[in-house]
Amino acid sequence: MPSVNYAAISQTDHDVEVTAPGTSSGRRRRRNSKVHHGEATWTSSVINLLNTIVGAGVLAMPHAMSQFGMLLGVVVILFSAFASGFGLYLQARCSKYVERGTASFFALSQLTYPNAAILFDAAIAIKCFGVAISYLIVIGDLMPQVIEGFDSRLAEFDFMLDRHFWITAFMLVVIPLSFLRRLDSLKYTSFIALVSIGYLIILVVSHFLIGDTMADRGPIRVVQPAGLIQALSTFPVIVFAYTCHQNMFSILNEASDNSHSSSLSVIFGSIGSAASIYVLVAVTGYLSFGDHIGGNIIAQYLPSWTSTIGRSAIVILVMFSYPLQVHPCRASIDNVLKWRPRKVHSPSIPGRREEMSDFKFAVVSTGIIVGTYAVAMTVNSLETVLAYVGSTGSTAISFILPGIFYWKISSPESDNRHLLKDHDDEDDEELLLQGETRNQKLLRKGALGLTCYGVLVMITCLTLNVFYHAKH
Template sequence: MWLTVLPARLASRRQRHGKSLLPTGEASWLSSVINLMNTIVGAGVLAMPHAMAKFGITLGVFVIVFSGCMSGFGLYLQARCAKYVERGTASFFSLSQLTYPNASVVFDAAIAIKCFGVAVSYLIIIGDLMPQVILGFNESAGSIDYLMDRRFWITAFMLIVIPLSFLRRLDSLKYTSFIALVSISYLVVLVLAHFIIGDTLSDRGPIRPLIPSSTIDVLSAFPIIVFAYTCHQNMFSIVNEIGDNSHGSTLSVIFGSIGSAAFIYLLVAITGYLSYGDNVAGNIIAMYPGAWTSTVGRAAIVILVVFSYPLQAHPARASVDNVLKWRPARGGAAGRPMIPVARSTEMSDRRFAIITTLILIGTFLTAIMVNSLEKVLAYVGSTGSTSISFILPGIFYWKISNPEADHHALLKDHEDLDDEEVGEFVGSVDNWKTRLLRRGALALVCYGFLVMFVCLGVNILGHPSH
């Protein structure tokens, strides 16, 4: 209760003392859901039928729903943690400065590497698919060398990516995110239409409603579904920018985005698997008979990843900035917490432009030089995505909600509270709800390390099923 009442109490005191009110966001609930959902649902949705083929229908449905719940719980813990810092300043950096100051640089480096790798994969997808799209619309275009050159298309689409990546606020991407979701909708309709028409039955393999393929196949498909829900790098931006950042509002954003993504994943996974059975490939769109509908589907994937690129550049830029300005925390007196040397502040225009430019150049050059980053992204996803989705939200909430912690140091503007009010706050967080949440946070951390161990093991040992 005090976590929601306290900001209003502080704002009222500032008004009485002539101080400025807490900053407020301007993003709507709908734009927040759209941006978060677009961060979740990417080209990975096309691999859902392949994952379902490894699990079988029953276990596949359970894993998709369970993974969504675990990711949603991580988002919920992030929203709870954001209440401990000033309105508009929530980030992995600001929370790590309050909990594990000297480890904050490691956290931000992991986020930056993960987002950088995903952004590179988007450019590679553009380079691989655009020649196919052009051939689908005009077969004679194959005689034009530059139209078949992946490097040409990566360079061409950078002209769209660059201005979008220079937008400061995540809310500014709500229209491009909407276009990307329209592209996803087309892909879903395409998969559903082929299932209803039944034009794939001649190529369909066996269907397994209950029995999984094998233990190795299940473990190899598990990361596909777990990482499909990764959006936690943008959750703090959502909380900072949304107009109503109350508990109910942020919780409904999480439910809306995770619930919609889970519905899309289930629909594509089930109908795609029933269309091709065990013969389904990693990209179901590539399996459909050559037609203009499939060509448009490939173009929709290109549109999707183009407008998803800025959603990776945004957190990558913030994390690089935090890494560059990180300084070791000063040790406090006995019994007192470490004091962060620097606080997260808004980037200057010059710094913003330099970091953004470096990210754009780095991802462009990497995508040009490397044809496939599957193995690299597998390791980045196993470590970076797992840390962002499960481990960091869990350990942040476990640490920051400790009723024995010095909440004078944890709460911003604590000088506005007298000793009685601080005691009331500390008592309010030491209740059965908080204790249950803290146990859940610890369980999420353990789950995160288990996922990391399983995924890294699969990547290192490999699996023969491919």
């Protein structure tokens, strides 16, 4: 499940020298700034981004495939990987327009659509709020089975099998962690995340190879989908499963090498690995249960010590990941509350954001915690939550924002193009003076296409989810 890595952002001092347009040197900006040096290696960047991608979404992947059919399901998973990876690539391109180590959605919104920043922060807040809810639902679904797996005698106590009890109990653990201003101590859970996901993959594949679920397996549809409405209402689950874009700027800020080639290889490494995991789990999980598959595959295995360990690992993973969603959600809500319309002629230069007061910090944090707890106590369908989150926040962060940011910031009519700093091409500045290159034109068209695709996915899937889940 998506986790958050917080980059140490360097402060920069700017001396700007502007020469008149039309001169031989064009319009240039010089900066005397403190140089930001990242420390993250390529391997750590891939691991962090992969940990952000793969999480609770993998539990619902077999159910999503059951709605599409196996053949179309594999195509949709791979296509979603491509679309998500393209969004990450656009973010990497956008980061070249701001100072090294300061890339963020907030910074880009100030250079492109400063008066729409409230919408961008709202999308991030919705996304993180929904992810936090899905974590609590996973805990409520799995803990009763964990208890039965460890000692069946504990099942004699009704409250031990009550999902509401376990959600409430684990809230007592995550609440103190959610009130920490700095979550550096939780970064070590990345290793636990990899172990948990790795064990889950082994568990799903092993049950498929053993064949101990075949007795209760439903029909298998290789080509024929369950139906247009069912498939489209499940599609946001796959979109959600690839959402890691809220952390991409942090990855770029922390990377020791954020060149074009290095950033592209990080994206390929993380998205490619995630797509492989999703296809493997979706195919083997669906073949294990057929159309009888539910929204949380690990909850369907019969009690055993192997499945109990797997469920325990997932519970630990989401328990420590919950505070990592509260932090960006809180920051985005704070930005929404502080937002004021920018005057037309006022400069749109990213400013230094003030830290929240203790009172506001406590109120916003409490609101997020109480809100996620209330929804998790009343909604017990993981696929429903993932579908709504994927339709709204995930779609906006993955497709709409990266596309619209790059389309705007790279416009040949915009002064922002003179801020471009791409050290991979020494002649890049001269190319800018000559106008758009062919690659830039294609990339801008692709960015606009990604934005339109995101809007279409959001409207279609959100509408279908509202009517489909209302009938069920």
